[in-house]
Amino acid sequence: MSQTYDTIIIGAGIVGSMMARYLSQYKLDILLIEKEADVGMGTSAANSAIVHAGYDALPGTNKAITNTLAAGMWPRLSQELGIPYARCGDYVVATSDADMDVLESLLERGQINGVPDMAIINGEEMRRREPLIRPDTVGALWVPSGAIGDPFAATIAAAENAVMNGVDLKRSTAFEDFLMEGDRITGVHTNQGDFHSRWVVNAAGLYADDVMHKAGVRPEFKIRPRRGEYVILDKADFQLTNPTVIFPTPTEKGKGILLASTLHGNVIVGPNANFVDSKENTAVTRAGLQEIWSGGSTLVPGINRKHIIAEFAGLRATGNAPTPNPAIDYNQDFIIEIPEEVQGLVNLGGIESPGFTAAPALALMVIDLLKEAGEVLEEKADWNPVRVPRPVFRHLSKDEQAALVASDPAYGRIVCRCETVTEGEILAEIHAPIPADTYDAIKRRTWLGTGRCQGGFDMPRMVQILSDELGIPPEAVTKKGEGSQFLYRPTKQVEEDHLSVEALI
Amino acid sequence: MPQTSEMICVTCPKGCVMQVKHEGEHVLEVLDGCKRGEDYAICELQDPRRMVASTVRVTGGLHPLVPVYTRKAFPKPLIPQLAQKLREVEVPAPVTINQVVLQNALGTGIDIIASRDMPKSH
Amino acid sequence: MKTSYDVIIIGSGPGGLAAAIAARENGAEDVLMIERDIELGGILVQCIHNGFGLELFNEDMPGPTYAQHFIEKARDSGVETLMDTMVLEITPERMIYAINKSSGYITLSARSIVLAMGCRERTRAQIMLPGSRPAGVYTAGTAQRFVNVEGYMPGKKFIILGSGDIGMIMARRLTIEGARVERVLEILPYLSGLTRNYVQCLLDYGITLQKQRTVSRIYGNDRVEAIEAVSVDEKWNPIPGTQEVIPCDTLLLSVGLIPENELSKKAGVLLDPITNGPYVDDRFMTNVPGIFAAGNVVHVYDLVDWVTEAGYVAGKGAAQFAQAEKVEPEALIPLKAGDNIRYVVPHKLDKERLAEALVRLQMRVTTPIEERVLVTVENQRGEVIARRGEPYARPGEILTMAIKPDTYQAVQDASELTVNVRQR
Numbered sequence A: 001m002s003q004t005y006d007t008i009i010i011g012a013g014i015v016g017s018m019m020a021r022y023l024s025q026y027k028l029d030i031l032l033i034e035k036e037a038d039v040g041m042g043t044s045a046a047n048s049a050i051v052h053a054g055y056d057a058l059p060g061t062n063k064a065i066t067n068t069l070a071a072g073m074w075p076r077l078s079q080e081l082g083i084p085y086a087r088c089g090d091y092v093v094a095t096s097d098a099d100m101d102v103l104e105s106l107l108e109r110g111q112i113n114g115v116p117d118m119a120i121i122n123g124e125e126m127r128r129r130e131p132l133i134r135p136d137t138v139g140a141l142w143v144p145s146g147a148i149g150d151p152f153a154a155t156i157a158a159a160e161n162a163v164m165n166g167v168d169l170k171r172s173t174a175f176e177d178f179l180m181e182g183d184r185i186t187g188v189h190t191n192q193g194d195f196h197s198r199w200v201v202n203a204a205g206l207y208a209d210d211v212m213h214k215a216g217v218r219p220e221f222k223i224r225p226r227r228g229e230y231v232i233l234d235k236a237d238f239q240l241t242n243p244t245v246i247f248p249t250p251t252e253k254g255k256g257i258l259l260a261s262t263l264h265g266n267v268i269v270g271p272n273a274n275f276v277d278s279k280e281n282t283a284v285t286r287a288g289l290q291e292i293w294s295g296g297s298t299l300v301p302g303i304n305r306k307h308i309i310a311e312f313a314g315l316r317a318t319g320n321a322p323t324p325n326p327a328i329d330y331n332q333d334f335i336i337e338i339p340e341e342v343q344g345l346v347n348l349g350g351i352e353s354p355g356f357t358a359a360p361a362l363a364l365m366v367i368d369l370l371k372e373a374g375e376v377l378e379e380k381a382d383w384n385p386v387r388v389p390r391p392v393f394r395h396l397s398k399d400e401q402a403a404l405v406a407s408d409p410a411y412g413r414i415v416c417r418c419e420t421v422t423e424g425e426i427l428a429e430i431h432a433p434i435p436a437d438t439y440d441a442i443k444r445r446t447w448l449g450t451g452r453c454q455g456g457f458d459m460p461r462m463v464q465i466l467s468d469e470l471g472i473p474p475e476a477v478t479k480k481g482e483g484s485q486f487l488y489r490p491t492k493q494v495e496e497d498h499l500s501v502e503a504l505i
Numbered sequence B: 001m002p003q004t005s006e007m008i009c010v011t012c013p014k015g016c017v018m019q020v021k022h023e024g025e026h027v028l029e030v031l032d033g034c035k036r037g038e039d040y041a042i043c044e045l046q047d048p049r050r051m052v053a054s055t056v057r058v059t060g061g062l063h064p065l066v067p068v069y070t071r072k073a074f075p076k077p078l079i080p081q082l083a084q085k086l087r088e089v090e091v092p093a094p095v096t097i098n099q100v101v102l103q104n105a106l107g108t109g110i111d112i113i114a115s116r117d118m119p120k121s122h
Numbered sequence C: 001m002k003t004s005y006d007v008i009i010i011g012s013g014p015g016g017l018a019a020a021i022a023a024r025e026n027g028a029e030d031v032l033m034i035e036r037d038i039e040l041g042g043i044l045v046q047c048i049h050n051g052f053g054l055e056l057f058n059e060d061m062p063g064p065t066y067a068q069h070f071i072e073k074a075r076d077s078g079v080e081t082l083m084d085t086m087v088l089e090i091t092p093e094r095m096i097y098a099i100n101k102s103s104g105y106i107t108l109s110a111r112s113i114v115l116a117m118g119c120r121e122r123t124r125a126q127i128m129l130p131g132s133r134p135a136g137v138y139t140a141g142t143a144q145r146f147v148n149v150e151g152y153m154p155g156k157k158f159i160i161l162g163s164g165d166i167g168m169i170m171a172r173r174l175t176i177e178g179a180r181v182e183r184v185l186e187i188l189p190y191l192s193g194l195t196r197n198y199v200q201c202l203l204d205y206g207i208t209l210q211k212q213r214t215v216s217r218i219y220g221n222d223r224v225e226a227i228e229a230v231s232v233d234e235k236w237n238p239i240p241g242t243q244e245v246i247p248c249d250t251l252l253l254s255v256g257l258i259p260e261n262e263l264s265k266k267a268g269v270l271l272d273p274i275t276n277g278p279y280v281d282d283r284f285m286t287n288v289p290g291i292f293a294a295g296n297v298v299h300v301y302d303l304v305d306w307v308t309e310a311g312y313v314a315g316k317g318a319a320q321f322a323q324a325e326k327v328e329p330e331a332l333i334p335l336k337a338g339d340n341i342r343y344v345v346p347h348k349l350d351k352e353r354l355a356e357a358l359v360r361l362q363m364r365v366t367t368p369i370e371e372r373v374l375v376t377v378e379n380q381r382g383e384v385i386a387r388r389g390e391p392y393a394r395p396g397e398i399l400t401m402a403i404k405p406d407t408y409q410a411v412q413d414a415s416e417l418t419v420n421v422r423q424r
């Protein structure tokens, strides 16, 4: 069986999901496919969550252009999608004269890129604003338009808004090859069958190189996964004086280890940057954790290892594509293109940082490219850009909480004690337009199991709820899709017995 | 030939490390233990036993299993067989504490009893 | 529904149950116990193994039996209960905000409160365990809940990290239900649980324990496929060349418990950074007047019997406070950790109270002494007030010792007391 679409988007990370959302305003039949069991399980689930102001990227590069454009889109976008976003500003901290020179050049770069209201403050002022900062701070770059977002919520909300507007989403559906007639792409072959379309947008993140190679495009383009590791601190134990992001002065080696407030109230410390062998290797390492801890505790000496509640790592899709403008000597830029070798392909490649920030701008640029390519995009009269957020119990006042429980008793049972997540919130996500049907899907949507007990308390209850609501046995409930089952068998149904008399005598 | 073996008593939380002088199964002297420790040493050489706790299935209960245990210490070599046997037992709710769920387990004369009430599911 | 109580107890484990019973026995009229689970008993509901009640009843009971004894007693003594109800917040003025499905949002006030929330388990992140993050990594207590209460086995082939009691008990439990426990690994050079559990849970079932060895990496993307074990030196640094990759599908962590004090903090209760529990006096009152604490919320106990005893003391104190019989302690002096002692609970002692009752001290030692030791309680001049011999002192096992009423005279001129553990 095969189905025909106007556009198929490969990959439901932040980039593919934003693409789907913005394209859904036109009269197009769109399919969004994702190889994992849920949207947003790749790099979009493991990053610093910073909506970059745009002073970092080299002027004239795709990174700089999309970053600056997107930075201006986020305030409204977050309103429309009903997702958290906070313009708390960020700091780059200097501890030497040489560092101060770097800050000057960042300031200049930012001004060229169009970043508003940046300023250099002295060490004393920095210590006044954040007394926890390393005592030898001599100055800082203050960027009031820096912001933090929630990449989980953003990806899910964008995909959900797309689905609300008619986009088909197929999860656990992996692109395997293109269907082609001559040099014209006519669809995709997946592990769930073939789907036809006139356009395919490659938003496969770390795998974007493999996808374009299947079409014979850019054989020299290669993505090398570069891992960044993080730790999360318990919000009850450690807070910055005001929510913000604090970077050290960048060096040739990169942006360095930062401390950032998250919209969930925790502080994260990281990332480092090390190339790894595999695109699935998001393991955290002992050496890596030491590296980020040493960086983080240099920047803010007061952090305490005892306050770590979680660790994670994400992979940057570091590419080797030169900037389209040959006057700029830069070989690690975003690819945003309709390649000439084949018909019907749009490539988004090498989308490392600031890819989360840039995602909505990437979508607009692709729409422009499609129009340039002669695609007639007709707007839908009934497009609804607004996704109304569902209630988050812990963010409500006592009166609001009382009213919510009165209206639906399921909000009166707390399933996750550390983050105060209610059964009502969980049920709402299981029955949402994109049903949350794994433990991790619930976790990314409700923040259940992310606190200091890391799911120890909620897991048995969560397995029960998923089993009841999905009508599957508890043994079939998974953490993140097929193969990640929690339970093996009922206690008393023994198939293979390892208990032996010999051991006991 | 008398010999001395080290033995850790499990009778109480102290967990004394005792020196047990014995000839085969016959205990001659126990050092570093109390009276109960001495009994333990004798038993351990002649007929080692342990308290065994497990669960059995319940139908219509608040939980699918009810915890059970051996009313008295149970012969150690028979534990695997007991474990197997308990996998076959199923009792209807409600279950009350001390209710016998398996009588005279494996002919030892020892009953297996529920360690709590298990009410019907509501 | 009533909204004001003499004593409200948060948590219905053995600590909470005893406090509730004692509050009623000591004259409190309206006593309410709030529990977030659907039944009373706390952690004992899942601790189906024997080994409870040896000190208090001189009987070897399973956890649920021990719990049921006190549940019935609490019911009979007229303690009210609110089940399936989560306490969300407590204020220093002793207001309690809670929530459940049937009554919705609940606001209560109490003349005194007993915190009995128990503890939670340390997780993978807290020990910074490297590797991927697949399904199949559980804390031992979560696995215990699955196996014993929910009725499901969380895996086939297990590695257990940590030789704490829950880990060892789970090793036996899983084996009895037909699973294979490949290994128990302990990073320390000594056992961190009770020796008797080593014998009856590991030795009995032929399960290998390796000390000074830990997990250095987890393998597997969806589900655990293997772990890498490695030996460590005294400073816990991995020793190169000692790695071994062990295939398994489940890793259980038994790496420590942390008193659950998020609610306490919100109420202004000060915590001891060593125990992670509140600073308490000998009646188990915290720094906030009228807020008491009992059980694992104060420090992690190894024997339930002492939790029950502490609950009785706290419940009595709470009842007295509620009736304003005795609001302020009379002569509080500090109890300090001396030689080879990591901490002492309680932190303060009311010299006057010694006239009525004995005060039980709970201590953990810093380093193991595998010879006979002498535990002493000394005053500021180094004069011994109380002493007790022990065959050894191990960090994994709590030392307990009573200061008896007959020392009443001797402590009268003490300005502080220090506990020491020394080789004899």
Ligand SMILES: Cc1cc2nc3c(=O)[nH]c(=O)nc-3n(C[C@H](O)[C@H](O)[C@H](O)COP(=O)(O)OP(=O)(O)OC[C@H]3O[C@@H](n4cnc5c(N)ncnc54)[C@H](O)[C@@H]3O)c2cc1C
Pocket (backbone or CB within 6 Å): A010, A011, A012, A013, A014, A015, A016, A033, A034, A035, A036, A039, A040, A041, A042, A043, A044, A045, A046, A047, A048, A049, A050, A051, A052, A173, A174, A175, A176, A203, A204, A205, A206, A207, A226, A227, A228, A229, A271, A314, A315, A316, A317, A351, A352, A353, A354, A355, A356, A357, A358
């Ligand atoms: C350590 C780190 C820190 C970062 N910090 C920031 C930051 O602070 N701010 C910022 O703006 N950016 C940041 N980034 C960058 C940002 O996270 C990424 O640019 C962004 O998430 C990329 O989104 P994506 O949709 O391209 O990729 P992904 O989220 O990886 O999505 C691609 C999707 O495609 C799917 N897919 C792949 N192959 C197939 C196939 N064959 N069939 C079907 N589906 C497929 C994948 O499963 C995946 O879900 C950071 C990145 C890292 C690693």
Ligand SMILES: Cc1cc2nc3c(=O)[nH]c(=O)nc-3n(C[C@H](O)[C@H](O)[C@H](O)COP(=O)(O)OP(=O)(O)OC[C@H]3O[C@@H](n4cnc5c(N)ncnc54)[C@H](O)[C@@H]3O)c2cc1C
Pocket (backbone or CB within 6 Å): C010, C011, C012, C013, C014, C015, C016, C017, C034, C035, C036, C037, C041, C042, C043, C044, C047, C049, C050, C051, C052, C053, C085, C086, C087, C088, C116, C117, C118, C119, C141, C144, C165, C166, C169, C260, C263, C294, C295, C296, C297, C300, C301, C302, C303, C304, C305, C307
């Ligand atoms: C696995 C294990 C094995 C053990 N084995 C033995 C043994 O063999 N022998 C022995 O003597 N001792 C043993 N112990 C020790 C003993 O059982 C514990 O020390 C004792 O149960 C602690 O009691 P508690 O009342 O402090 O806490 P818990 O029993 O943990 O009770 C705390 C209760 O508070 C509730 N609660 C917490 N927060 C809230 C809230 N916000 N709102 C409402 N309710 C809340 C919880 O749901 C829980 O029911 C063992 C302990 C464990 C964990």
Ligand code: SF4
Pocket (backbone or CB within 6 Å): B009, B010, B011, B012, B013, B014, B015, B016, B032, B033, B034, B035, B036, B037, B038, B040
């Ligand atoms: S010998 Fe006595 S004191 Fe020692 S463990 Fe056995 S019963 Fe306890």
